[in-house]
Amino acid sequence: xxxxxxxxxxxxxxxxxxxxxxxxxxxxxxxxxxxxxxxxxxxxxxxxxxxxxxxxxxxxxxxxxxxxxxxxxxxxxxxxxxxxxxxxxxxxxxxxxxxxxxxxxxxxxxxxxxxxxxxxxxxxxxxxxxxxxxxxxxxxxxxxxxxxxxxxxxxxxxxxxxxxxxxxxxxxxxxxxxxxxxxxxxxxxxxxxxxxxxxxxxxxxxxxxxxxxxxxxxxxxxxxxxxxxxxxxxxxxxxxxxxxxxxxxxxxxxxxxxxxxxxxxxxxxxxxxxxxxxxxxxxxxxxxxxxxxxxxxxxxxxxxxxxxxxxxxxxxxxxxxxxxxxxxxxxxxxxxxxxxxxxxxxxxxxxxxxxxxxxxxxxxxxxxxxxxxxxxxxxxxxxxxxxxxxxxxxxxxxxxxxxxxxxxxxx
Amino acid sequence: xxxxxxxxxxxxxxxxxxxxxxxxxxxxxxxxxxxxxxxxxxxxxxxxxxxxxxxxxxxxxxxxxxxxxxxxxxxxxxxxxxxxxxxxxxxxxxxxxxxxxxxxxxxxxxxxxxxxxxxxxxxxxxxxxxxxxxxxxxxxxxxxxxxxxxxxxxxxxxxxxxxxxxxxxxxxxxxxxxxxxxxxxxxxxxxxxxxxxxxxxxxxxxxxxxxxxxxxxxxxxxxxxxxxxxxxxxxxxxxxxxxxxxxxxxxxxxxxxxxxxxxxxxxxxxxxxxxxxxxxxxxxxxxxxxxxxxxxxxxxxxxxxxxxxxxxxxxxxxxxxxxxxxxxxxxxxxxxx
Numbered sequence: 001x002x003x004x005x006x007x008x009x010x011x012x013x014x015x016x017x018x019x020x021x022x023x024x025x026x027x028x029x030x031x032x033x034x035x036x037x038x039x040x041x042x043x044x045x046x047x048x049x050x051x052x053x054x055x056x057x058x059x060x061x062x063x064x065x066x067x068x069x070x071x072x073x074x075x076x077x078x079x080x081x082x083x084x085x086x087x088x089x090x091x092x093x094x095x096x097x098x099x100x101x102x103x104x105x106x107x108x109x110x111x112x113x114x115x116x117x118x119x120x121x122x123x124x125x126x127x128x129x130x131x132x133x134x135x136x137x138x139x140x141x142x143x144x145x146x147x148x149x150x151x152x153x154x155x156x157x158x159x160x161x162x163x164x165x166x167x168x169x170x171x172x173x174x175x176x177x178x179x180x181x182x183x184x185x186x187x188x189x190x191x192x193x194x195x196x197x198x199x200x201x202x203x204x205x206x207x208x209x210x211x212x213x214x215x216x217x218x219x220x221x222x223x224x225x226x227x228x229x230x231x232x233x234x235x236x237x238x239x240x241x242x243x244x245x246x247x248x249x250x251x252x253x254x255x256x257x258x259x260x261x262x263x264x265x266x267x268x269x270x271x272x273x274x275x276x277x278x279x280x281x282x283x284x285x286x287x288x289x290x291x292x293x294x295x296x297x298x299x300x301x302x303x304x305x306x307x308x309x310x311x312x313x314x315x316x317x318x319x320x321x322x323x324x325x326x327x328x329x330x331x332x333x334x335x336x337x338x339x340x341x342x343x344x345x346x347x348x349x350x351x352x353x354x355x356x357x358x359x360x361x362x363x364x365x366x367x368x369x370x371x372x373x374x375x376x377x378x379x380x381x382x383x384x385x386x387x388x389x390x391x392x393x394x395x396x397x398x399x400x401x402x403x404x405x406x407x408x409x410x411x
Numbered sequence: 412x413x414x415x416x417x418x419x420x421x422x423x424x425x426x427x428x429x430x431x432x433x434x435x436x437x438x439x440x441x442x443x444x445x446x447x448x449x450x451x452x453x454x455x456x457x458x459x460x461x462x463x464x465x466x467x468x469x470x471x472x473x474x475x476x477x478x479x480x481x482x483x484x485x486x487x488x489x490x491x492x493x494x495x496x497x498x499x500x501x502x503x504x505x506x507x508x509x510x511x512x513x514x515x516x517x518x519x520x521x522x523x524x525x526x527x528x529x530x531x532x533x534x535x536x537x538x539x540x541x542x543x544x545x546x547x548x549x550x551x552x553x554x555x556x557x558x559x560x561x562x563x564x565x566x567x568x569x570x571x572x573x574x575x576x577x578x579x580x581x582x583x584x585x586x587x588x589x590x591x592x593x594x595x596x597x598x599x600x601x602x603x604x605x606x607x608x609x610x611x612x613x614x615x616x617x618x619x620x621x622x623x624x625x626x627x628x629x630x631x632x633x634x635x636x637x638x639x640x641x642x643x644x645x646x647x648x649x650x651x652x653x654x655x656x657x658x659x660x661x662x663x664x665x666x667x668x669x670x671x672x673x674x675x676x677x678x679x680x681x682x683x684x685x686x687x688x689x690x691x692x693x694x695x696x697x698x699x700x701x702x703x704x705x706x707x708x709x710x711x712x713x714x715x716x717x718x719x720x721x722x723x724x725x726x727x728x729x730x731x732x733x734x735x736x737x738x739x740x741x742x743x744x745x746x747x748x
Contacts, residue, residue, distance in 0.1 A: 131480070162517045172516040179483060180516035184507045190473050191508070194480025201436060201462045201486065208480070220500065224473030231468055393514045394553050396521070396576040399621070399665035 013257060015250035019320060023330035030332055033060035033276075034067025038285075041292045045271040045299070052262035052272040055306055058281040059339050063346035069285040073122075075349045081122065081280050082344065084142045085114035085337045086358060090366045091137075091147060095154055098370070099315045103378035104154050104168050108134050112310030112328065115280040115336035116241055118142045123287035124177060124209060131179045131192035132211045134169055135241065143176045147369045157377035157384060163392070164385030186212055186219030189238065193228045196236035196294070207235040207294040215246020217261055218254040226302075230268035235294040237287065238270070238302045241277065243309035248322040265302035277307030278333040280340045306333065387411045415611045416603045417588045420562035421451045421527075424569035425489065427615050429459050432487065435573060437464045439474060439491030439527075448493060449529060449588060471501035475526060479509050482522045489573055492528040495582060496542045501526075509578040510553030525572045525579045530558070531639055531686050532718075532732055533586035533596070537725040543638075543687035543718070548580045549664045549696065555620055556664040558582040560641045561591070561608035564661060567618025575620060584638035592639055593646035594734035623667035625674075629656035632680035632745050635671060635697050637661065640684040640733065647738035653746055655682075663693060671697070672704045679710040680745045684738055689717040711748035714741045 017023045036056045039048050058070045065071065073081070092109035099107040110117070117138030124130065130139050140150065152159040154168040162172060172180035179195075182188060192210030199206040212222060217240055229236055240261045244251050255261060265272030271293065275286040283305060290301035310328040312319050344350030377383040391398065391406040398406075415423065428435045437452055437459075443466035446453025456464040467474050471492055478488035492498045498505075505526065512522045532541035548556045557572055557579055559565040565583065572579040586592045590602040603609030626641055631654040634644045641659045648655040656674050660667065675681050681701050683694040694715040701713060716733045724731050 129483075161519075162515065165517070166515045170515070172519045174519050180512060180520050182508060182511075182515075184503065187476065187504060187508050190476030190504075191480035191483065193473075194477030195484045196480070197477055198436075198481040198484035198486045201481070202484070220472055221476060221504075224470045224476060227468045227470055228473050228477050393518055395555075396513070396518075400668070401665060 013252035017324045017327055019324055021324050023324050023327040025332045028332060031055050033057040038068035041289060042298050045269055049266055052260055055274045055276050056282050056286050057276040057279055059279045059343050063342035065281055069282060072285045072288055078344055081118060082340045084118040087362050088114045088138050088141045090362050094366050094370055102380050105379055106168050106315055108169050108314045109311045110135055113243055113307050114138055115283050116277045116305045116307055119280045119283035120287045122284050123291045127206045129177050129179055129195050130209045131188035132181060133213055134181055136211055139178055140176055145173055145176045148372055151370060151373035155373055155378040157382055159376045160385055163389035185216040186221035190221050190225040193225045193234045193236050196234040197232050199235055205295055207291060209237045209239060211239045214242040214251040214261055215249060215254045226268045229300040230270055233299045236300045237290040237294055238300055240304045242304050243307050245309050247313045262302055262304035270300050270302050272302040274304045274306055276333055277305035278336040280336055412610045412612055414604055414609050415562045417562045417565045418449060418451055420566040420611050421569055424566040425452060425455055428573045434487045435489060436486050437489050438467045440467055440469055440493045442466060442491050447491060471497055472504050475501040475504040478524045479522055482524050483520045487523050489525040494540050495528040495530040495544050496539045498528055506551050510551050522578045523576050525581050527581045529585035530582040531584045531586055532723055533592055535728055538722040541723040545582055545663055546687060546693045549693055555579045557662050558638045560638050560659050562603055562611050563608045564618050566611050567616060570615055571617040571620050586639050591642045594643040596729055620662045621665045621667055623670040624659045624661055626659045627657040629654040631678060632682055632742060633674040633678045634682045636684045643735050643738055644684055646735040647742055650735060651739045651742050653742040655742060668700060675701050675705040676708045679708050681713045682741045682745055684716045684733055686718050688720045690720050692717055711745050714745050716741045
């Protein structure tokens with residue numbers, strides 16, 4: 001070894017801001033709204049490599065929708081989208097509170113990320129399938145999955161569709177295009193590719209959407225999904241929700257100091273796009289583009305939704321222990337509900353009064369449903385699933401050893 | 412009836428299932444054009460097309476993960492892991508996903524997949540081509556675990572596994588692919604050509620899951636075995652003259668406990684044989700079950716003959732492999748106790 005070599009040291013990336021620091025997003029490059037052109041859906045992924053380093057944005061600072069990606073939704077659809085996001089936020093607030101009251105064990109909210117799942121949902125069609133993580137309940141809300149059923153599961157009461165077997169927010173609804181959430185991270189990403197391959201094998205036109213967080217892109221399943229999606233040109237849209245934080249770990253630990261999460265798609269020849277995840281119009285427009293590519297057999301698309309987890313990871317998490325309390329307020333892409341509201345006001349299709357009225361209506365609706373769910377029961381009181389249910393459904397037909405164990409348990 | 416090797420029987424089971432049901436798709440490493448490194452899927456791509464039988468990237472988690480997605484769609488994937496030794500990258504997908512999907516979604520989604528893999532030693536495969544990891548799967552609720560020991564069962568059990576509504580781990584003892592093997596590695600290789608269990612019924616007759624087979628009737632001692640060990644036990648019984656009753660378990664989960672209990676209550680003695688390592692091996696489960704159900708019928712302590720708790724060695728293969736010598740000693744000892 002030559003004399004000019006110094007001892008090595010380990011590089012451990014650090015976020016720009018820890019508790020007590022002033023948030024600083026000055027390194028975060030945000031392109032002007034409307035500045036990224038919308039390519040044809042049959043574009044060669046190689047020709048849009050720059051889109052993995054830019055950010056598709058539609059709503060500008062003045063609340064106007066600008067550029068090629070604007071104009072995909074009617075004002076009626078935008079008002080409905082606003083209502084979906086407001087409903088999800090209200091639902092979350094009530095359930096966070098219910099958890100603190102001991103009515104359920106655990107909850108995970110979407111605060112700041114409502115646009116991602118609510119807007120994406122609109123680009124999918126009946127018969128398509130999402131393979132979500134635990135922070136995409138907007139896919140259900142926007143598909144009119146009954147809030148009562150969601151709450152019955154959150155409370156693990158006698159009407160819980162999953163009979164108390166699964167964690168509170170790990171929903172499942174084939175009918176609503178929502179694959180059973182595992183809770184293990186990353187596993188569903190490759191399953192979405194398999195589902196999409198099955199559609200192609202069957203000669204159907206249905207498509208799948210996989211979901212994964214920034215932190216979980218480090219899992220081997222991410223790589224597996226990308227390889228299979230690329231090799232078989234699966235009709236799938238692969239979504240990375242980059243909300244900057246994986247519990248207490250900032251996104252740089254999964255990404256390293258290089259490139260973007262979207263750029264991971266380049267090695268696989270997969271069309272890769274970053275989108276402003278707090279811009280309802282941008283998320284929807286990019287999702288629509290990617291879904292059309294998939295449905296026309298033009299191949300998979302990797303979308304990085306750039307957003308911010310404004311709340312804790314879950315009810316078991318206190319973010320003030322690892323990040324600045326003012327970071328959420330300093331997040332430069334703003335709040336998705338506020339931005340869509342401002343847009344609708346700007347174009348004369350909404351007002352502060354109507355917004356307040358809508359908030360009151362939604363709260364009333366959610367509280368009414370909540371009372372109905374709590375009348376059945378919560379984890380703490382009321383009617384609960386039978387202990388027999390834990391033995392049911394392990395197999396289609398219960399084998400004799402399980403029957404014996406159920407009898408031994410006294411059920 | 413046709414006389415077949417185990418490879419041919421497995422290939423025919425695929426063929427029968429694919430002809431009967433277009434939802435059956437087959438893939439894995441080297442499985443498509445080439446037909447698998449052991450040739451179990453040879454000819455299927457040519458016959459059924461590339462979208463129903465194809466090569467997969469070398470990524471076991473991806474192979475199983477995509478199969479789960481396909482099963483959720485409504486297909487019936489029958490996938491090959493090239494060696495059981497390679498299944499570990501897929502363990503999370505099998506344990507956390509395939510095995511639990513029905514339960515956690517209350518049957519909103521189910522997972523009727525078959526994961527085939529060659530298992531076991533006796534081929535100088537060293538530590539990465541010889542393992543017997545069945546106990547890692549019998550420990551998992553929601554799975555079924557199958558291991559045939561002959562061509563007839565291989566076809567019938569594979570057809571039953573493909574028809575099953577739940578995920579099945581299907582172990583194929585690779586030393587038995589071309590003929591029965593009794594552990595006498597120094598003797599000439601025997602083929603399936605003249606063996607009665609090499610006669611395989613035509614068509615779609617299944618061998619039901621969860622049923623053991625009586626391979627040798629006897630009165631002195633019950634031997635619980637599966638896979639290659641069935642033939643080792645037969646050789647040991649012949650060599651020692653111990654009148655052993657040999658049960659080929661065939662399905663480990665769910666287990667045919669009735670057949671085991673009936674036999675042990677009759678003989679009053681029990682020897683358990685498997686290739687896998689001993690500690691926390693499937694033999695421990697068998698011993699517990701027999702103890703719970705047959706304690707007052709036992710006339711001697713039960714004995715396990717297993718692989719040692721070491722990685723599967725290369726040069727020391729025959730000192731590791733539970734051959735007829737070690738099984739014979741166990742038979743004699745259990746009769747003396």
